[in-house]
Every structure is written in structure tokens, then in C-alpha cells.
Amino acid sequence: MTKFAAIILAAGKGTRMKSDLHKVLHPIGGKPMLFHLLDSFEELAPAHTVVVAGDRHEQLCDAVADRNVSVALQEPQLGTAHAALMAKDALGGFEGLVMVSFGDCPMVKSATVQKLCDAIQGDTKVAVLGFRPDDTLAYGRIIADEDGTVRKMVEHKDASEEERACNLCNSGVIVAHSKDIWRLLEGVGNDNAQGEYYLPDVATNAIAEGDRVVAVETSPSEVAGINSRAELATAEAQWQDFKREEAMAAGVSLKAPETVFFSWDTELGRDVVVEPHVVFGPGVKVADHALIRAFSHLEGATLGEHTSVGPYARLRPGAVLEEGAFIGNFVEMKKATLGKGAKASHLTYLGDATVGAGANIGAGTITCNYDGYFKHQTVIGERAFIGSNSSLIAPVNIGADAIIAAGSAVSRDVAAGELRMVRGEQLVKPGWADRFHDTMKKKKAAERDRK
Structure with a gap:
């Protein structure tokens, strides 16, 4: 398509979030809402992307430091049109379509942006994004013909009863060509109660000049704004449902879908079965035919085909299960690999470890990987048997x-095929327990008698 640049407005204070973290950096599915938007736009290969920041702009600069994104500062904050105008220097010399969107509306899809851009043709100078919510609340209205030609943009407070009856609402997202948008932005006035420069006036001014403005419609969920913790939770729930x-x-069986939570980058193969109350943190990849049992938590883990996890298992970053490996209830893994067909059935910690194919790890086994200063490796060979x-x-x-006898504390290497037993010598005193019980019962009876 025509060269495309994106302006993302993120200069607001976000006071309703009541947070030290910038509003647009709060996560959905484990990824900052701003990054959802950036990744969506990236599908269209924008020539430039500018984030307009104000309050806590340092956080935004740090967040996008490794991305091809510019940050423009709006100071003071004088409204959304004024904010968009702050991106002009960063886009100096750019010729093409310019979109203005909002960092707290993270669900706008690339396909929707494409539709907006495609609408800029012929005598159309501005395209606006509209939606039809179940409750129009106090949204601004778009009064448009059946072909999408916009006749009027009006704020709710200024709308007549007839205009308020219109359910096509304004999301605030607009697209215009660079040769038009700066002129239109600079023409926006602040003759209103708040004394601010509002972005919808770009379309209003274009209509007043006789230019054509068109409305493109999308679903309300795609343009829902996030201004509070409650709205963040709603967005998270919508995203998880999706x-x-x-x-x-894609071929995954979720036994109780509403109880399973995904990360933005979760990858699940075909015929994977996920039982209730499973949480996927970032960085999880699961191959075909794996089983994730109930109440398990996975993060940064890789599971091969026909593996089984849980119930009540915890896989931390660096956990790898090769084909057919099995971990059961109350097993924790971190930076550890369980080889093909190996098993750790219950009550085990495997950290900084490599377990060979076919090995069996008994209940209650732990790898003591940390000496208080450094982490150290444990390597367990193929078919080894580690006693409980x-x-x-x-x-x-x-x-x-090799076989490690149950109850052993092993601190030296064990050769292949060797039995290692590290236990104190058992002391046997026949009748001692009977004598002990008799003595203690007599003492207890004597104490009762004294009372």
C-alpha cells in the first residue's frame, strides 16, 4: 500500500490507573498494551512510528529503546490534536498516509488500519474509525450517509436528540495524507470549555472546507479504551477469550476454557490437551499430543511430543521436556532438561540439571544447585534410577x-552402572521403644496424680 506512518498518542497522565507504571505499559497477556499496538502496526511495515509521550515519558523511551520507534514529547498537554502535532518534526520529510491512534486502545488490528488507509483515495481526505456499541454512553457521534460519507462529527454534549439517536460512535482514530494532516491539525482551535485542541476537529474542519471524510466501521471491542484497572481486567478477559x-x-482441547490463561506468545501444537486451571506464562512452546494436567504453571518451558505435565507442576524458564518425558504432581523444574521418556513423578526439584533418556527420578529428590553464591550443574545419565x-x-x-539408593546425599560423581548408597549406619536396640513408652506413660500418670 501507500507508504504509511503511525502516530500513537500516549501523553496522558493515566491517573485512574493509580500506578507508578505508565498506563500504556500495563500488560495484557503478559505484553504491554503499547506493544500489542506496535506489533499490530508492524504487520503493515510502517515507514515511521512515533509515540507521543508526556507524563513519565522516560518510561516510554526505555520501553521502546530496542524498537524502531521515535518518541516525541508533548509538554504541556493541550489535547489530542496538539499531541498529534508534536509528531510533525519526527515525520519531517515523510510523504504518505499518516494514522493517529491511541496507546490505551491496544486491540486495533492491522486489517482495520489497512481499511482506513484504503479509504484515502479520490477526493477523500480523511478516514475516521467508527463503531456501534451496545450503549453509546457519552461517545461522540459520526453522522454519515449509507456509503460512509461523513456529514458531521459531533460530541455527545453538543449533539441534538436526533443526533444522539445515531449509534455510530467515534473511536478517535483517523488517517489522512501527510500533505493534508499537518494543515488540518494546525487549523484545529481550542474554543471549548476545556481550552484544548481535539483530534476529531480535524475531520470537522475537513468537512467545512468541502473535503470528503469517510467512516470505516469496526467492532467495539477493537477500539475499547483502557483507563482503569477494571477496564484493564475487562480487556484481559476479552483477550483471553480470543x-x-x-x-x-487450531486443534487444542481445553477441558474448562474459562480457567486456562495464555501469554501473548504461547504456542500449542495439535491434539494438546489442557486440563482446568492451567496458567501459561511467557515463552512456552508445546508440541503435538502433549498433556497439561490441572493446576500447573508453565513459563519459559519447551515441551516435546507426547509429554505429560502435572497436575500441580511448575515449569520455570529453561525447563525442557523431550519426547515422552513425564513430570507429575508437585514437581518443579528450572533450567533443566528431562530426556526422552524420563520421569519425575512427584515431589521433586530439578534445577540446573540434565536428565538422560529413560531415567527415573524418585519422589522427594532434589538437585542442590546453589551454594549461596553460584549455581552448579547436575548431570544424570540415561536409564539412571534415583531413589526417593x-x-x-x-x-x-x-x-x-547407575542407581542411587533412597535417602542418599550424593556429593561425588557416580560411575555408570554403579550403586551409590550414602546413609548413616542403622542403630538397632531391641525393646528400647517399649521401655521408652512405659517410662513416659508412668511419668504422665504421676503428673496427673499431682494435679
């Missing part, structure tokens, strides 16, 4: 086919 539907459409309640004190290597 991801659940997307996962099931064993402590593997890293750095340590357990050879293939």
Missing part, C-alpha cells in the same frame, strides 16, 4: 544405568 477460541480452532528422598549436591555427575 486466545482460547484461537487455540481450540535423594539429594544430589551439585556439581555432580550420575552415570548411565
Whole structure:
């Protein structure tokens, strides 16, 4: 399409969020809402993207430092049209279509932007994005013909009863050509109760000059603004519903969809089964035919085909399960690999460890990977058997086919095929327990008698 540049307005104070974090950096699906918008626009390969910042602009500068994004400062904040005009220097020399959107409306899709841009042709100078909510509330109205030609843009407070009966509302998102938009922005006045320069007046002024303005419609959920924690929660819920539907459409079985929570980058293969109350943090990739049992939490983990996790398992960053590997209830993994067909069925911690194919990790086993200063590796060979309640004190290597006796604390390498038993000698005193019980019962009876 025609060269395209995006202006994202994010200069507001966001006071209703009651947060030290800039409003547009609050996450949805684990990703800042601003990044949802940037990634959506990136699909259209914009020539330039400018974020207009004001309050806490340092946070925005840090957030986009590794992206091809410019930050323009609006100081003082004099309204949305004034904010958009602050991007003019950053877009100096650019010729093409310019879109103005809002950082707290993160769900605008690239396809919608494409429709807005496609509308700028012939004698059309401005395209505005409209929506039809169930409740029009105090939204500004777009009065348009059936072909989308806008006759009037009017704020709710200024609208007549007839105009308020119109349910096509203004999202505030606009597109115009660079040769028009700066002139239109500079022509916006502040003759209103707030003394601010408002973005919708760009379309109003274009209509007054005899130019054609058209409305493109989208769904209300796509342009819902987020100004409070409650609205953030609503957006999160809508986004999670979308991801659940997307996962099931791709061949994933969710036993109780409303209880499963995804991250923005969760990848699930075909015929994956996810039981209730599972949480996917960032960085999870699950191959075909895996089973995620109930109440498990996964983050930064990679699961191979036919693997099984949980219930009540926790996979932390760097956890890798190779094909057919199994971890059961109350098992935690971090920076650890469980080889093909290996098992850790319950009550186990595997950190900074490599477990060979076919190995069995008994209940209560832990890798003691941290000495208070440094992390150390544990390597367990193929088909090794680690008995229950064993402590593997890293750095340590357990050879293939080795057996570690239950209750052992192993701090030295174990050769392949070796049995290692590290236990204190058992002390046997026949009848001692009976004598102990008799003595203690007599003492307790004597104490009762004294009372």
C-alpha cells in the first residue's frame, strides 16, 4: 500500500490507573498494551512510528529503546490534536498516509488500519474509525450517509436528540495524507470549555472546507479504551477469550476454557490437551499430543511430543521436556532438561540439571544447585534410577544405568552402572521403644496424680 506512518498518542497522565507504571505499559497477556499496538502496526511495515509521550515519558523511551520507534514529547498537554502535532518534526520529510491512534486502545488490528488507509483515495481526505456499541454512553457521534460519507462529527454534549439517536460512535482514530494532516491539525482551535485542541476537529474542519471524510466501521471491542484497572481486567478477559477460541480452532482441547490463561506468545501444537486451571506464562512452546494436567504453571518451558505435565507442576524458564518425558504432581523444574521418556513423578526439584533418556527420578529428590553464591550443574545419565528422598549436591555427575539408593546425599560423581548408597549406619536396640513408652506413660500418670 501507500507508504504509511503511525502516530500513537500516549501523553496522558493515566491517573485512574493509580500506578507508578505508565498506563500504556500495563500488560495484557503478559505484553504491554503499547506493544500489542506496535506489533499490530508492524504487520503493515510502517515507514515511521512515533509515540507521543508526556507524563513519565522516560518510561516510554526505555520501553521502546530496542524498537524502531521515535518518541516525541508533548509538554504541556493541550489535547489530542496538539499531541498529534508534536509528531510533525519526527515525520519531517515523510510523504504518505499518516494514522493517529491511541496507546490505551491496544486491540486495533492491522486489517482495520489497512481499511482506513484504503479509504484515502479520490477526493477523500480523511478516514475516521467508527463503531456501534451496545450503549453509546457519552461517545461522540459520526453522522454519515449509507456509503460512509461523513456529514458531521459531533460530541455527545453538543449533539441534538436526533443526533444522539445515531449509534455510530467515534473511536478517535483517523488517517489522512501527510500533505493534508499537518494543515488540518494546525487549523484545529481550542474554543471549548476545556481550552484544548481535539483530534476529531480535524475531520470537522475537513468537512467545512468541502473535503470528503469517510467512516470505516469496526467492532467495539477493537477500539475499547483502557483507563482503569477494571477496564484493564475487562480487556484481559476479552483477550483471553480470543486466545482460547484461537487455540481450540487450531486443534487444542481445553477441558474448562474459562480457567486456562495464555501469554501473548504461547504456542500449542495439535491434539494438546489442557486440563482446568492451567496458567501459561511467557515463552512456552508445546508440541503435538502433549498433556497439561490441572493446576500447573508453565513459563519459559519447551515441551516435546507426547509429554505429560502435572497436575500441580511448575515449569520455570529453561525447563525442557523431550519426547515422552513425564513430570507429575508437585514437581518443579528450572533450567533443566528431562530426556526422552524420563520421569519425575512427584515431589521433586530439578534445577540446573540434565536428565538422560529413560531415567527415573524418585519422589522427594532434589538437585542442590546453589551454594549461596553460584549455581552448579547436575548431570544424570540415561536409564539412571534415583531413589526417593535423594539429594544430589551439585556439581555432580550420575552415570548411565547407575542407581542411587533412597535417602542418599550424593556429593561425588557416580560411575555408570554403579550403586551409590550414602546413609548413616542403622542403630538397632531391641525393646528400647517399649521401655521408652512405659517410662513416659508412668511419668504422665504421676503428673496427673499431682494435679
